[in-house]
Amino acid sequence: MKKTKQLFASLFLMSLGLGTAQAEYTLNLRQGVTQISQDVYDLHMLILWICVLIGVAVFGTMFYSIYHHRKSKGHVASQFHESTKVEIVWTIIPTLILIGMAIPATKTMLDLDDVQDAEMSIKVTGWQWKWEYEYLDNGIHFFSSLDEASNRARQLGSGIDPRSVPHYLLNVDHPLVVPTKKKIRFLFTAADVLHSWWVPDLGWKKDTVPGFINESWTYIEKPGTYRGQCAELCGKDHGFMPIVVIAMEENDYNAWIETQKAGTEADEQLAAKEWTTDELMAKGETVYANNCASCHMADGAGMEGAFPALTDSSVVTGDIDAQIELMYNGKGMMPAFGQMLSETEFAAVVTYTRNALGNSVGDSVQPAAIKSLKSSAPADEEEDEDDEE
Amino acid sequence: MSAVVAEHDDHGDHHDHGPEKGLLRWIITTNHKDIGTLYLVFALAMFFLGGAMALVIRAELFEPGLQFVEPQFFNSMTTMHALIMVFGAVMPAFVGLANWMIPLMIGAPDMALPRMNNMSFWLLVAGALLLASTLFMEGGAPASGWTLYPPLVLQTGAALPFAIFSVHLLGISSIMGAINIIATIFNMRAPGMTLMKMPLFVWTWLITAFLLIAIMPVFAGAVTMLLTDRFFDTSFFDAAGGGDPVLYQHIFWFFGHPEVYVMILPTFGVASTIIPVFARKPLFGYSSMVYATASIAFLSFIVWAHHMFTVGMPVAGELYFMYATMLIAIPTGVKVFNWTATMWKGSMTFETPMLFSIAFVVLFTMGGFTGLMMSVAPSDFQYHDTYFIVAHFHYTLVPASIFIIMAAGYFWLPKWTGNMYDEKLGQLHFWLSAISVNVLFFPQHFLGLAGMPRRIPDYAVQFADWNMVSSIGAFVFGFSQLLFLYIVIKTIRGGTGEEVTGEVWEDASKHSLEWTLPSPLPYHTFTTPPKEIPTEHF
Structure with a gap:
């Protein structure tokens, strides 16, 4: 009785909180937006129904027996046992059912594996804790991490109601944009640890393994926004690296490509201008919150035994070039931010760490200086090539 | 001269002595009943520790947003909860039952290797304490699942080598236990107790012991490779040095899949022991149950990569592991059909052990159904690493293994202690557990299908409702287990005061040898082998 009351109480409590949640409320697997996801859904339902039927038969028999064959009803136990015939029957029937399941499953598995004849390729790299996307056909390249609103709300004791944040934990700063009605091949790898790229509406997930490349493909019929998450435990912020895929009609997609290219130019112009320390500090604060605070903490105190403090750190208060070098190339668990941040963001966050979080070194660095660092790195490679020649 | 004779007589009396007095009894004991008790008490303690960690997890997941713990600590909790429940609670509980029951069921005076028996228990304690101590180390306990x-595991702080060494200790302890069980069953059976006359609990443990000997060294090897990768510059699992992170997964699951059967095969044995007693019928197909157990054990070695469908295997590999995994449904089906046929036309009564056993058959079958769904590789591309998986393996562990361990407790406690447990409280414990376990785990199927990944400390708001229901179930289930603790302590201290016969349960002595002995059991039993073997099941 008590149990039932508690259940009703909880259901009542839930109904208060439904609000925004209700729209996406679901109990079953999603049918998704691709042929594969539909095939997987059909397989899922087929086997679910097989299980339900077997369950009804077995549990029905069992409960009939429990109800009728009880001592309190005066039922006398019959002593039958051992029947090879019966054993053979209940071995053969499940075998036939399994063969019936294996045939459509094999077909879908072969389709899922067929990455041939793709019209475009996107390389996906998993990082702790963001995704890197590289459009291999036109050179567009960006990182995608949890959006700012979710990031603020998800901090321990933030006091922000997650229900007030649109698409809480399922929104990113830079979504992956793809065209509809094109076979897209994905190449997966990882920079640090294992991750797994999963958008339920596409019908599959694929692990990203550092040092190895996995493949998969999709063909999306309908334009729309499809959300997913990292599915392989990848450390502390595993729950906070969502995936957003926006599928657009070809025309819109081409327009998007153009804006991306224009955006890259705008970034370059920004990086070329002279920044004041105040501008750098203001930008640095946002960059710090989005990229650094999850390990080094919002106040720079770090986490003892795991992540060093930045306040009074010998690196952050020491030689600025050494700090830039460490952040640029990474070290141990510290990722190589040289690839992840733009020149402007990089310069801003270096300046910020040296003059905030309880530090007051007083110096700063310009985006242009970082840019020269960036352009010197590929130059090294070219020199190597020259040597080979 | 007479003094010498008297001394000699004393010595003769010593041969039949009771337990050592005081605490020392439990430290130096080589008696299978004492060691069985130690294992069971230890398992119960670890069950509460691992359960407390589960409640930390469910408390954090009660609502979206982070309320109580940092994500890193959350990950430590999921990792430690699993390791403690698997290696500290479920496996030791079954070793405890094996220690108590195998000698009694085969008519042997004790285990074959009593001193090693003592050592394997204390190594278990050392291993578990070492594992638990990592919680207090710099950088926290392992948080990689x-x-x-x-x-990822190589990013663990100071705890890594200690966790690895604790796995070694736990492995050595398990292997010793397994060797002891095999030696006992092969050498100590009473005259007339042929292999095909052994109770099924003995059979399932014999097969489990072989699994343990085969897999524990594999796991020890895998974690040792982690150790050398971290400290001795090898690169087994590092692509930059020519290694492969996926290699670890193959080795781990070659251990890991049989490992989950280590936790379920003895469960089958206990269920096959309890159901016939309360149905007042022989087990329907004794020999087919033995063969089914052996088939499941064999299959468990050739299906490991179904845990890795999304890791990027060649399609031929995906298909092979899918087909092989589907095959497991056949012997498992044979088991479920046999239990049902055993109940059919019986004369059933529903004391607490029977209630837990029936719940086991029903709920384990549900876990089996989701297992069958997951064996289908393309579907697993959606299910993998979601709460659907969490629901699946908890159905096969909590209302299966844990329920059966509790059923075994209610079934044999009167035999062990000579006191009857309180049937009303036992049934209350059953209904609380059986309902709350479903409130706890059933909604997790919905969460997984709707797209909630496992091992996340916070989730999107559309997952909020079922997480709340699940957490409520978790707390009711968790606190209901305190009732079990109370019932056990009360039974040990005198129970209901009811007189308990040697048989305890009606006609139980037709089923197995332990019921031919008096209750409570004397400290030493079957010092001379039994003359007759019960014939009910063949």
Whole structure:
């Protein structure tokens, strides 16, 4: 009785909180937006129904027996046992059912594996804790991490109601944009640890393994926004690296490509201008919150035994070039931010760490200086090539 | 001269002595009943520790947003909860039952290797304490999931070598236990107790012991490779040095899949022991149950990569592991059909052990159904690493293994202690557990299908409702287990005061040898082998 009351109480409590949640409320697997996801859904339902039927038969028999064959009803136990015939029957029937399941499953598995004849390729790299996307056909390249609103709300004791944040934990700063009605091949790898790229509406997930490349493909019929998450435990912020895929009609997609290219130019112009320390500090604060605070903490105190403090750190208060070098190339668990941040963001966050979080070194660095660092790195490679020649 | 004779007589009396007095009894004991008790008490303690960690997890997941713990600590909790429940609670509980029951069921005076028996218990305690101590180390306890996948596990702080060494200790302890069980069953059976006359609990443990000997060294090897990768510059699992992180997963699951059967095969044995007693019928197909157990054990070695469908295997590999995994449904089906046929036309009564056993058959079958769904590789591309998986393996562990361990407790406690447990409280414990376990785990199927990944400390708001229901179930289930603790303590201290016969349960002595002995059991039993073997099941 008590149990039932508690259940009703909880259901009542839930109904208060439904609000925004209700729209996406679901109990079953999603049918998704691709042929594969539909095939997987059909397989899922087929086997679910097989299980339900077997369950009804077995549990029905069992409960009939429990109800009728009880001592309190005066039922006398019959002593039958051992029947090879019966054993053979209940071995053969499940075998036939399994063969019936294996045939459509094999077909879908072969389709899922067929990455041939793709019209475009996107390389996906998993990082702790963001995704890197590289459009291999036109050179567009960006990182995608949890959006700012979710990031603020998800901090321990933030006091922000997650229900007030649109698409809480399922929104990113830079979504992956793809065209509809094109076979897209994905190449997966990882920079640090294992991750797994999963958008339920596409019908599959694929692990990203550092040092190895996995493949998969999709063909999306309908334009729309499809959300997913990292599915392989990848450390502390595993729950906070969502995936957003926006599928657009070809025309819109081409327009998007153009804006991306224009955006890259705008970034370059920004990086070329002279920044004041105040501008750098203001930008640095946002960059710090989005990229650094999850390990080094919002106040720079770090986490003892795991992540060093930045306040009074010998690196952050020491030689600025050494700090830039460490952040640029990474070290141990510290990722190589040289690839992840733009020149402007990089310069801003270096300046910020040296003059905030309880530090007051007083110096700063310009985006242009970082840019020269960036352009010197590929130059090294070219020199190597020259040597080979 | 007479003094010498008297001394000699004393010595003769010593041969039949009771237990050592005081605490020392429990430390130096080589008696299978004492060691069985130690294992069971230890398992119960670990069950509460691992359960407390589960409640930390469910408290954090009660609502979206982070309320109580940092994500890193949350990950430590999921990791430690699993390791402690698997290696500290479920496995030791079954070793405890094996220690108590195998000698009694085969008519042997004790285990074959009593001193090693003592040592394997205390190594278990050492291993578990070492594991628990990592919680207080710099950088926190391991937080990479119980599977300890590299490269993530290599980011563990100071705890890594200690966790690895604790796995070694737990492994050595398990192997010793397994060797002892095999030696006992092969050498100590009473005259007339042929292999095909052994109770099924003995059979399932014999097969489990072989699994343990085969797999524990594999796991020890895998974690040792992690150790050398971290400290001795090897690169087994590092692509930069020519290694492969996925290699670890293959080795781990070659251990890991049989490992989950280590936790379920003895469960089958206990269920096959309890159901016939309360149905007042012989087990329907004794020999087919033995063969089914052996088939499941064999299959468990050739299906490991179904835990890795999304890791990027060649399609031929995906198909092979799908087909092989589907095959497991056949012997498992044979088991479920046999239990049902055993109940059919019986004369059933529903004391607490029977209630837990019936719940086991029903709820384990549900876990089996989701297992069958997951064996289908393309579907697993959606299910993998979601709460659907969490629901699946908890159905096969909590209302299966844990329920059966509790059923075994209610079934044999009167035999062990000579006191009857309180039937009303026992049934209350059953109904609380059986209902709350479903409130706890059933909604997790919905969460997984709707797209909630496992091992996340916070979730999107559309997952909020079922997480709340699940957490409520978790707390009711968790606190209901305190009732079990109370019932056990009360039974040990005198129970209901009811007189308990040697048989305890009606006609139980037709089923197995332990019921031919008096209750409570004397400290030493079957010092001379039994003359007759019960014939009910063949």
